Amino acid sequence: MLSAMNIAVRTRKAGAVLNMMSTQEKNAILESFADRLNDLESELLTANAEDIRDAKATTLRGQLIERLRLNSSKLRQMTDAIRQVITLPDPAGRTLRHTLLDDGLELRQVTVPFGTVLAIIESRPDAVVQLISLMVKSGNALIVKAGHEARATVAVIQRAIHESLARHGVPIECMTVIYGREAVAELLTLSNYIDLVVPRGSKELIQYVQEHTRIPVIGHADGICHIYVDAEADCEMATRIILDAKTQAPSACNAVETVLIHHDAAGVIPPLLAALRERGVAVRGCEQTAALAGAVQVEAIGDESEWATEYGDLTVAIRVVENVEAAMAHIAKYGSHHTDAIITKNEAVAERFLAGVDSANVYHNASTRFADGYRYGLGAEVGISTGKLPPRGPVGLDGLVTYKWVLRGAGHISATYQGEQAKPFKHTNLSASSGTNCPTP
Amino acid sequence: MLSAMNIAVRTRKAGAVLNMMSTQEKNAILESFADRLNDLESELLTANAEDIRDAKATTLRGQLIERLRLNSSKLRQMTDAIRQVITLPDPAGRTLRHTLLDDGLELRQVTVPFGTVLAIIESRPDAVVQLISLMVKSGNALIVKAGHEARATVAVIQRAIHESLARHGVPIECMTVIYGREAVAELLTLSNYIDLVVPRGSKELIQYVQEHTRIPVIGHADGICHIYVDAEADCEMATRIILDAKTQAPSACNAVETVLIHHDAAGVIPPLLAALRERGVAVRGCEQTAALAGAVQVEAIGDESEWATEYGDLTVAIRVVENVEAAMAHIAKYGSHHTDAIITKNEAVAERFLAGVDSANVYHNASTRFADGYRYGLGAEVGISTGKLPPRGPVGLDGLVTYKWVLRGAGHISATYQGEQAKPFKHTNLSASSGTNCPTP
Numbered sequence: 001m002l003s004a005m006n007i008a009v010r011t012r013k014a015g016a017v018l019n020m021m022s023t024q025e026k027n028a029i030l031e032s033f034a035d036r037l038n039d040l041e042s043e044l045l046t047a048n049a050e051d052i053r054d055a056k057a058t059t060l061r062g063q064l065i066e067r068l069r070l071n072s073s074k075l076r077q078m079t080d081a082i083r084q085v086i087t088l089p090d091p092a093g094r095t096l097r098h099t100l101l102d103d104g105l106e107l108r109q110v111t112v113p114f115g116t117v118l119a120i121i122e123s124r125p126d127a128v129v130q131l132i133s134l135m136v137k138s139g140n141a142l143i144v145k146a147g148h149e150a151r152a153t154v155a156v157i158q159r160a161i162h163e164s165l166a167r168h169g170v171p172i173e174c175m176t177v178i179y180g181r182e183a184v185a186e187l188l189t190l191s192n193y194i195d196l197v198v199p200r201g202s203k204e205l206i207q208y209v210q211e212h213t214r215i216p217v218i219g220h221a222d223g224i225c226h227i228y229v230d231a232e233a234d235c236e237m238a239t240r241i242i243l244d245a246k247t248q249a250p251s252a253c254n255a256v257e258t259v260l261i262h263h264d265a266a267g268v269i270p271p272l273l274a275a276l277r278e279r280g281v282a283v284r285g286c287e288q289t290a291a292l293a294g295a296v297q298v299e300a301i302g303d304e305s306e307w308a309t310e311y312g313d314l315t316v317a318i319r320v321v322e323n324v325e326a327a328m329a330h331i332a333k334y335g336s337h338h339t340d341a342i343i344t345k346n347e348a349v350a351e352r353f354l355a356g357v358d359s360a361n362v363y364h365n366a367s368t369r370f371a372d373g374y375r376y377g378l379g380a381e382v383g384i385s386t387g388k389l390p391p392r393g394p395v396g397l398d399g400l401v402t403y404k405w406v407l408r409g410a411g412h413i414s415a416t417y418q419g420e421q422a423k424p425f426k427h428t429n430l431s432a433s434s435g436t437n438c439p440t441p
Numbered sequence: 442m443l444s445a446m447n448i449a450v451r452t453r454k455a456g457a458v459l460n461m462m463s464t465q466e467k468n469a470i471l472e473s474f475a476d477r478l479n480d481l482e483s484e485l486l487t488a489n490a491e492d493i494r495d496a497k498a499t500t501l502r503g504q505l506i507e508r509l510r511l512n513s514s515k516l517r518q519m520t521d522a523i524r525q526v527i528t529l530p531d532p533a534g535r536t537l538r539h540t541l542l543d544d545g546l547e548l549r550q551v552t553v554p555f556g557t558v559l560a561i562i563e564s565r566p567d568a569v570v571q572l573i574s575l576m577v578k579s580g581n582a583l584i585v586k587a588g589h590e591a592r593a594t595v596a597v598i599q600r601a602i603h604e605s606l607a608r609h610g611v612p613i614e615c616m617t618v619i620y621g622r623e624a625v626a627e628l629l630t631l632s633n634y635i636d637l638v639v640p641r642g643s644k645e646l647i648q649y650v651q652e653h654t655r656i657p658v659i660g661h662a663d664g665i666c667h668i669y670v671d672a673e674a675d676c677e678m679a680t681r682i683i684l685d686a687k688t689q690a691p692s693a694c695n696a697v698e699t700v701l702i703h704h705d706a707a708g709v710i711p712p713l714l715a716a717l718r719e720r721g722v723a724v725r726g727c728e729q730t731a732a733l734a735g736a737v738q739v740e741a742i743g744d745e746s747e748w749a750t751e752y753g754d755l756t757v758a759i760r761v762v763e764n765v766e767a768a769m770a771h772i773a774k775y776g777s778h779h780t781d782a783i784i785t786k787n788e789a790v791a792e793r794f795l796a797g798v799d800s801a802n803v804y805h806n807a808s809t810r811f812a813d814g815y816r817y818g819l820g821a822e823v824g825i826s827t828g829k830l831p832p833r834g835p836v837g838l839d840g841l842v843t844y845k846w847v848l849r850g851a852g853h854i855s856a857t858y859q860g861e862q863a864k865p866f867k868h869t870n871l872s873a874s875s876g877t878n879c880p881t882p
Contacts, residue, residue, distance in 0.1 A: 020796045099818050105807065107817055114829055115799065195829045214655070216830045237852040244854035354847050355461045358556065366546065366850030375858070376548060376846070377540050377868035388555060388636045389657045390831060393846045405817070405834045406795050409807030411678040413685035417816070427818035 004186035007143060007176055008193035012116050014171035015141025019113045023090040025168060029136050032164035034082040037129070040156055041075055047152035048125070055149050067124045068150055078129045085133040088379040091397045092139045100428040102417075104410040111401040113139035114195040118187050120209065121200045123147030128154055131198075132161050132175060134380055138400035141174040143194070145184050188213035196400070198383055203310070218395050220386035222336035223253030224310050225368040228327040228353065230344030231264035237365065238265075238343040239272050242316075244367040245341075247279045251312045253384060254339050254361075254371040258307060258317045260327040263288070266320055270294050276316065285318040307334040324349050328356050335359065337386045339371040360386055360393035445627035448584060448617055449634035453557050455612035456582025460554045464531040466609060470577050473605035475523040478570070481597055482516055488593035489566070496590050508565045509591055519570045526574040529820040532838045533580045541869040543858075545851040552842040554580035555636040559628050561650065562641045564588035569595055572639075573602050573616060575821055579841035582615040584635070586625050629654035637841070639824055644751070659836050661827035663751050663777035664694030666809040669768040669794065671785030672705035678806065679706075679784040680713050683757075685808040686782075688720045692753045694825060695780050695802075695812040699748060699758045701768040704729070707761055711735055717757065726759040748775040765790050769797050776800065778827045780812040801827055801834035 048070040097109040135142040162172040199209040245256035273296040290298040341363035342353040350364040373381025378396030391399035489511040538550040576583040603613040640650040686697035714737040731739040782804035783794040791805040814822025819837025832840030
C-alpha cells in the first residue's frame, strides 16, 4: 500500500495535466464517465449487492443501507447528474479583471483550479460520482476517502472514471480513492500537496478535520439557525415559515433550531405552539414561553448552553427577547454563522438585522431552508461553509477555483515607471470589453 | 493593562458600528483623520523627535531610524495618502450576484467587511496611518501591534483617529494600538474575535504568525522569484529584465533570486554576467554557468538547498536547464509561489509556462518587479499573499472584504419548491441590470 505522502505526490503530479485542460476536454471526460457507468451497469449492481450483503452482516443501520443501495433508476439519476455538470459553465479560465498597465503590458486576473482536493465522504455511491464530476469540471485532482462499506461499488465507479481519463490522455492517478482514517490524518498535514479539504459527514468528523489541518476547509460543524419574530411580524407568516424551517427536513443543517420572539409579538406563541404540536414538534423554551404555552407542554431550558444545541430532529427552542438588538446578541453568542432570518413588516428593522447578523446567509421573511446551492441557482453544491473567508455559504463549482495574476509584456521593466522621469501607468480597465461575466469569487 | 481577550472583545463590539457604516460616513471619518493629523503637526513632530532620541540611545540601526523619522513633508505625504484612499471605491456593500429565485424572492451576494483585522507592523508611522485608512475605508475594526520605538509618534496618530471616530459617533475602541509580542501570541489564538491577520516584517515574524494561528493570514514569508530565459528568448530583453528585476530594489520580495537558462540560450550568459558585474551583482551558479563565466567570478552552488534561498541583496543564482519543463520543475521545487517570469518569443511555450507555474503572479516578457498592488492599479496594497485561497497575489482594499448571502422574501417557504407539486425556481440573473461592476473577489 502506498503511503499518504506517496499518494499526495502522485496525485499532484497527475493532476497537473487535468489542471490545464480545456472545457471541451473536461466535458469529453465527463461524457465518457457517464457512458462507462451505463456500460458497467451489471458490474455496478453486482458489486453493490455484495456491499449490501456485507453491510447487513455487520451492524449497519437500515437507513445507511438504503443510502448505499443502487438500482437502475438511481444509476440513471447519477448519469443525469453528470450530464447536468457538463452543462454548467467552466469555473476555471475566467477573466475577473483585465487591465492595460501600459502599451503592450496587459494584466489579467484569471481563475484557476485549486490543484488537489481531499474529500471525505459517506458511503453513498452517488456522492462519489458527484464529487468526481465536480472535480473534473473544475480541473482539480481528487483524493477521496470513501467508506469501507461501499468498497465494491466504489471500485467499479473508480474503474469507470479511470477508463475515461485514460481515453483522454490524463494520468488516472489524478482521481484516487482511499480508505481508512489513518491515511486521512496524514494527508491533513500535507499542506504542500493538498489545497482544499471537503469533509462531509458528522459534526465530529468536521470538527476533527478543522482542528487537525492548516489547509482551507469547506464545511461547517454546526447549523444552529435562528428565526427572529419581530414586534411588527405578520404572525401567520411567522408560523408558516417556522413550521417549514423546522419540519420540512429536521435533520438538515439549514433547519431552524431556535425561534426568538419579540415580547410584543408574544401573542404568536399560543397559535405557534399549537401548530408545532400538530406537526409533532417538541418545544423547549425560556420561562416566558412556558408561561404562555397554555395546554402545550414546554420543557424549560435550564442550562444556557442548550441555546447552542443543534437538535437535528423535531425539537425547537423558543425564547422571548426584548428587541432586535437582544435577538442579534443571542445569535452572535449562540449561533453558528450559518443561516438566520427575521420576520417583520418593518423594513428598517429588517435591514438592521441583515447588516448586523454576521452569518453566511441572512434572510428577511423567508425560511432558513433556502440556504442551499441548488436553490441559490449555483447549479451544484460542494458544501456550505460557515467560515469568514470566501467561499462562504453554499459553495458551488465557483468555490473550487482560485485565481492567479497573468502579466504579458514586451520586455517591460519597472524602472521605466519610477523615479524623476517616471512614466505614468495607464491602468485602463479592459474588463468591460472582454465579454466575461461577473463571476462568484 | 487589558488582557488580549478583553482587547479583542471590545474591539469586536466597537467594530460592529464601523462595519455597518456607509461610504459617505467612512469617507467623512477619513477627512477628519487627515485634518486632525495636520492640526496636530507640532505634537507629532515633538513626539517623533522623542522617539528618535530614544532610538538613538539604543542600538537601533541608522536605516531603521530613518524609517521612523517624520518631518512636515512626510506628514504631507501621509495625509495625501489618506485623501487618496478616500477616492478609492468602497469595497464593501457591492453586489456580486443578484438572482431572482421566484417572484418576490431575491437573493443577493453582497460584500461585507471581515470584521476585525489584527495587523503587526514595523516602526514606520506612515505604515500605521496607511493601515488605519484602509481599515476605515473597508469598514474593518483594527488591532495593530506597533513597534515600541515608535510609541510616542503612534500615540499622536491614535489620538487623531480616535478624535475623528468620536466626532462621527463611532466607539474609539474599534482602532486599538497595542505593543509587545505577548499580546500578539494570545490574539493569534482568538479566532472567534479576529478574522484576518496582516503581518508585515521579517520572514521569521511571518512564519511565526503562519505557524501559530488558524486565522487567515495575508502575507508571504518568502519571495523566491524566478526568471526563465527560454531557447527562443531575445537575449538583450532577457538581460534588461534580469537587471531590472535584480537591481531596482534588491531587498523587495518581487526581486528575482534565481535565473534559469535554457541550455540553447546559454549564449546569453557571458554578456549577462558582464552586465550584472557592472551593476555590482554577485553571481552564484551551477557548474555549467561557472564554465561559461569567463572572466566573471561565479561561486558554485554546492548545496541544493541554496536554490530555495531569498538573498534579498545584490546576489543572484543562475542555473542552466534542459527545457521549459525542467524550469517549471525547478520553480515547483524551490519557489515560493510569489512571482515567476518567462522570457521567450515562442507564444506556445509562454502559455505553457503561464498555465503550468503555480504562483500568484506569472509573467511573460516582463520584470518580476511589477508584482505590486499600486502597479496593478489596485489603488492601495494591504500585502502580497502567496497562499492558494483568495485573496492571492497583491491584495488591495478588495481583499479586506468577504461576502454574505442576503435573501429577501415575502413569506416564502421551501416546501413550495419540493415534492410532486414543486414549483420551479426562476433563477433569473438580475446582476446585469443592477449596474454593479465586476469586482475582485
